[in-house]
Amino acid sequence: MLSFIWAEDANGLIGAAGQLPWHLPDDMHYFKQTTMGNTIISGSRTFRSYNRPLPGRENIVVSSQTDFPAGIEVVSSIARLCGIIAENPDKEYIVTGGANLFSQLLSQVDRLYRTKIDATFSGDTYMPAIDYSLFDQIKSVKGVVDAKNKYPHTFEVFERKTN
Numbered sequence: 001m002l003s004f005i006w007a008e009d010a011n012g013l014i015g016a017a018g019q020l021p022w023h024l025p026d027d028m029h030y031f032k033q034t035t036m037g038n039t040i041i042s043g044s045r046t047f048r049s050y051n052r053p054l055p056g057r058e059n060i061v062v063s064s065q066t067d068f069p070a071g072i073e074v075v076s077s078i079a080r081l082c083g084i085i086a087e088n089p090d091k092e093y094i095v096t097g098g099a100n101l102f103s104q105l106l107s108q109v110d111r112l113y114r115t116k117i118d119a120t121f122s123g124d125t126y127m128p129a130i131d132y133s134l135f136d137q138i139k140s141v142k143g144v145v146d147a148k149n150k151y152p153h154t155f156e157v158f159e160r161k162t163n
């Protein structure tokens, strides 16, 4: 199974100069909780934003390069990546971004973990357009807003319709 996880602002912005445009620890906690025990798949630019394998998860980076730290499985093509996913139908593979990788896998994704942030930011990287009529929303839960989490946000989950 193939999933995406990301957070976007009210305009669909996801990145700024290679980093996240916001600081939202509640979403980082949700990311950790959702991905833990699964395999995460990142484009090399997204990987470079944290630059180490995330513990408790298998880490795949999609790249034409090979200079990655120990603990990273480098996959050099989408075809090979799709082969790995097809070979392991009982596993959940979660794509953590960025926009480039999401675009290439959009037609194949089964589940979407979207954090919608009710604020606007400046940046340079946007989520590709998704046809949500192809998905059912199965969850919508408001996140915590407090001194450390200043922006209202909602954790949503969508699953691709089967017919």
Ligand SMILES: NC(=O)c1ccc[n+]([C@@H]2O[C@H](COP(=O)([O-])OP(=O)(O)OC[C@H]3O[C@@H](n4cnc5c(N)ncnc54)[C@H](OP(=O)(O)O)[C@@H]3O)[C@@H](O)[C@H]2O)c1
Residues within 6 Å of the ligand: 005, 006, 007, 008, 013, 014, 015, 016, 017, 018, 019, 020, 042, 043, 044, 045, 046, 047, 049, 062, 063, 064, 065, 075, 076, 077, 078, 096, 097, 098, 099, 100, 101, 102, 104, 125
């Ligand atoms: N808000 C969020 O939830 C969220 C999530 C993720 C990322 N982001 C942000 O998004 C931005 C990064 O996204 P991005 O779209 O610029 O980059 P990206 O998708 O993270 O990485 C793109 C790179 O991955 C490699 N790659 C992609 N497809 C490949 C393929 N088919 N074969 C071989 N290599 C491939 C290429 O680099 P090589 O040169 O290595 O081959 C490509 O330049 C950052 O600002 C990040 O912080 C935000």
